[in-house]
Amino acid sequence: MDHFKPTIIRNTSIAQNYFELEFTWPSHSVPLPGQFLTLRIADQISPLLRRPFAFSGFNKEDRTASIIYEKRGPATSILSAQLPGEALDVIGPLGNSFPAPINDNRPVLVAGGVGMGPMFFLAEDFLKHNIHPLLFLGARTKAFIPNLDLFQKVQTLISTDDGTAGFSGTSVSCFQHYLETHENHQKVSGYEVYACGPNPMMQALDRFSRNQSWPTWLSMEQTMGCAVGACMGCVVKVITNTPPPQGFAYARVCTEGPIFPGHTLIWEENHGQQ
Amino acid sequence: MGNSNFQPDLRVTIGSLTMKNPVGVASGTFGYGSEYEQLIPLENLGALYTKAVTLEPRPGNPIPRIVEAPGGMLNSIGLANLGSRGFVQKKYPYLKSLPTQVIVNLAGSQVEDYCETLEYLEEHAPLGGYEVNLSCPNVQCGGMALGTDPLQVEFVVKELRKRTAKPLIIKLSPNVTDITEIARASEAGGADAVSCINTLVGMLIDTKKKKPVLSTITGGLSGPGILPVGLAAVFRVKRAVKIPVVGLGGIMSGDHAIQYLLAGASAIQVGTANFVDPEATRTILKDIYHYAKEHSLESITDFHTLMYPV
Ligand SMILES: Cc1cc2nc3c(=O)[nH]c(=O)nc-3n(C[C@H](O)[C@H](O)[C@H](O)COP(=O)(O)OP(=O)(O)OC[C@H]3O[C@@H](n4cnc5c(N)ncnc54)[C@H](O)[C@@H]3O)c2cc1C
Numbered sequence: 001m002d003h004f005k006p007t008i009i010r011n012t013s014i015a016q017n018y019f020e021l022e023f024t025w026p027s028h029s030v031p032l033p034g035q036f037l038t039l040r041i042a043d044q045i046s047p048l049l050r051r052p053f054a055f056s057g058f059n060k061e062d063r064t065a066s067i068i069y070e071k072r073g074p075a076t077s078i079l080s081a082q083l084p085g086e087a088l089d090v091i092g093p094l095g096n097s098f099p100a101p102i103n104d105n106r107p108v109l110v111a112g113g114v115g116m117g118p119m120f121f122l123a124e125d126f127l128k129h130n131i132h133p134l135l136f137l138g139a140r141t142k143a144f145i146p147n148l149d150l151f152q153k154v155q156t157l158i159s160t161d162d163g164t165a166g167f168s169g170t171s172v173s174c175f176q177h178y179l180e181t182h183e184n185h186q187k188v189s190g191y192e193v194y195a196c197g198p199n200p201m202m203q204a205l206d207r208f209s210r211n212q213s214w215p216t217w218l219s220m221e222q223t224m225g226c227a228v229g230a231c232m233g234c235v236v237k238v239i240t241n242t243p244p245p246q247g248f249a250y251a252r253v254c255t256e257g258p259i260f261p262g263h264t265l266i267w268e269e270n271h272g273q274q
Numbered sequence: 275m276g277n278s279n280f281q282p283d284l285r286v287t288i289g290s291l292t293m294k295n296p297v298g299v300a301s302g303t304f305g306y307g308s309e310y311e312q313l314i315p316l317e318n319l320g321a322l323y324t325k326a327v328t329l330e331p332r333p334g335n336p337i338p339r340i341v342e343a344p345g346g347m348l349n350s351i352g353l354a355n356l357g358s359r360g361f362v363q364k365k366y367p368y369l370k371s372l373p374t375q376v377i378v379n380l381a382g383s384q385v386e387d388y389c390e391t392l393e394y395l396e397e398h399a400p401l402g403g404y405e406v407n408l409s410c411p412n413v414q415c416g417g418m419a420l421g422t423d424p425l426q427v428e429f430v431v432k433e434l435r436k437r438t439a440k441p442l443i444i445k446l447s448p449n450v451t452d453i454t455e456i457a458r459a460s461e462a463g464g465a466d467a468v469s470c471i472n473t474l475v476g477m478l479i480d481t482k483k484k485k486p487v488l489s490t491i492t493g494g495l496s497g498p499g500i501l502p503v504g505l506a507a508v509f510r511v512k513r514a515v516k517i518p519v520v521g522l523g524g525i526m527s528g529d530h531a532i533q534y535l536l537a538g539a540s541a542i543q544v545g546t547a548n549f550v551d552p553e554a555t556r557t558i559l560k561d562i563y564h565y566a567k568e569h570s571l572e573s574i575t576d577f578h579t580l581m582y583p584v
């Protein structure tokens with residue numbers, strides 16, 4: 001992890017309220033899919049805390065990195081008005097990353113809303129390793145769906161809650177529908193599920209893939225203070241093998257996460273925190 | 275004035291302990307140091323105040339624990355920590371090797387908890403000293419009540435004093451009617467110093483969900499918004515006791531830290547600002563040094579004599 005001030009190369013809208021921010025990466029570190037950075041948005045007391053964003057891409061040759069963010073509050077509004085040439089205040093890369101699938105499991109990537117950035121990065125990374133994932137992208141409505149070159153390279157299935165684009169329903173039901181209608185999926189030795197999105201989406205996905213015994217990797221979101229493991233603020237509740245009476249622990253999203261194996265999450269408390 | 279050869283001596287003495295400079299990092303905002311070692315050189319810190327250590331491990335409070343507030347942030351961590359044994363096994367080996375003074379922040383629910391924790395640490399994890407958190411707003415029973423009653427405070431400090439010769443710094447809560455009363459009780463109990471302030475009780479409500487944002491309803495407010503509260507506390511406490519006062523609350527910049535020194539603080543701690551800019555302590559120390567040079571202040575105590583008589 002480094003603290004540095006890269007320069008904005010591009011900060012453009014890719015869908016309604018969604019922006020892709022590309023910037024220089026003068027650090028020696030190499031961000032991996034699933035990892036994130038924090039941005040200090042402005043040298044002022046409001047918004048105060050640094051904001052976490054997952055990497056949506058990294059170009060080793062050009063030394064550039066990117067994030068995809070949704071304009072939703074004070075920090076992301078200020079960010080969306082920043083221009084190429086301006087400096088960013090970055091700490092990263094932070095957190096763990098997505099593991100490779102075991103055996104020949106076909107990776108299934110499920111992205112919802114602001115979770116699309118890390119899923120696109122992971123999809124690109126799989127392609128580089130000659131692994132062909134299935135990408136499910138869900139949004140409320142068509143306007144929130146970007147149109148990216150990636151969708152030509154990766155088998156992508158889009159869903160919208162209101163049916164204005166792709167499958168009508170959630171990304172999870174789109175995945176289930178795909179399995180029902182594509183008998184050849186049995187040929188695949190198994191699936192390995194990777195997801196980032198709203199908690200209800202990830203919980204539904206976790207429940208479904210637990211039934212199928214597919215390994216599931218979920219990228220969790222939690223409000224952060226320090227983002228380096230010092231404050232214990234960003235936790236999710238997980239099952240532990242520590243002796244009862246507890247049998248649970250609070251794991252830090254910024255340090256033990258943001259990626260957690262689905263079966264370790266205790267949803268009753270983690271649910272609906274966003 | 276402004277003699278370029280003049281070198282202020284910014285060392286700070288608290289009881290038997292000397293800090294190389296007055297800029298420390300506040301408990302709960304800097305973990306156990308290792309979390310920040312890749313971002314800043316820890317040897318530049320005057321002191322590192324650890325996250326609270328309790329006798330037994332605590333999982334901490336339910337989620338969510340943090341939310342940004344106007345002018346700061348609210349937290350409800352609930353003293354999540356490994357407990358005294360976990361601290362000795364997992365944190366002490368690293369902490370004892372650090373090139374800075376490490377002050378262990380102690381917390382508990384009852385007097386006995388504090389005493390037992392301190393005894394255990396005296397034996398198994400001797401470090402620079404103790405900061406006694408009698409004022410955490412995020413634990414039920416004990417904690418807060420203990421820190422708000424002068425008689426209880428004097429009693430607990432006396433008990434701890436019997437058990438250690440190391441510096442005892444009593445951390446004061448702003449959530450009391452008269453903070454100077456608690457400071458005097460700490461001094462009477464034999465404390466080497468007091469630190470103020472801990473966080474202020476606060477809450478935020480989610481108007482969409484129509485419920486408090488934090489799981490524990492209320493939490494502790496920290497950050498720039500509490501600067502004036504901390505300053506007033508230090509100013510008043512300094513004039514009520516003879517022992518050194520460590521000032522904290524809302525320090526984001528060198529100017530804020532200098533205000534604390536002028537108000538009478540012998541050292542300061544940086545908390546929430548570490549989250550915003552891990553290099554805050556470095557800039558703050560540099561600014562204090564330049565201010566001292568510019569005003570020909572030979573030591574930290576010279577800051578205390580500088581202010582317009584009030
Ligand atoms: C590991 C991780 C990765 C993330 N990746 C992305 C991403 O790739 N793209 C994206 O658009 N968003 C991402 N987020 C969420 C992003 O941090 C928030 O959208 C951002 O903080 C909003 O700030 P704001 O001031 O614009 O909005 P606000 O109005 O302040 O907040 C809107 C919501 O953002 C969240 N939030 C606010 N402050 C924080 C904070 N300090 N830490 C974490 N969350 C906060 C809260 O859920 C809040 O309800 C990620 C969050 C985490 C924890």
Ligand SMILES: Cc1cc2nc3c(=O)[nH]c(=O)nc-3n(C[C@H](O)[C@H](O)[C@H](O)COP(=O)(O)O)c2cc1C
Pocket residue numbers: 225231233300301302303325326349351353379407410445471472473495496497498500522523524525543544545546547
């Ligand atoms: C996330 C967080 C955790 C904290 N944990 C502790 C703690 O364990 N013990 C303690 O004495 N104070 C704790 N504090 C209080 C700080 O040490 C400090 O008194 C307070 O935040 C005010 O300073 P600031 O405005 O510079 O942050 C915590 C503060 C924060 C923000």
Ligand code: FES
Pocket residue numbers: 223224225226227228229230231232233234235252253254255
């Ligand atoms: S944000 Fe501080 S521990 Fe994760």
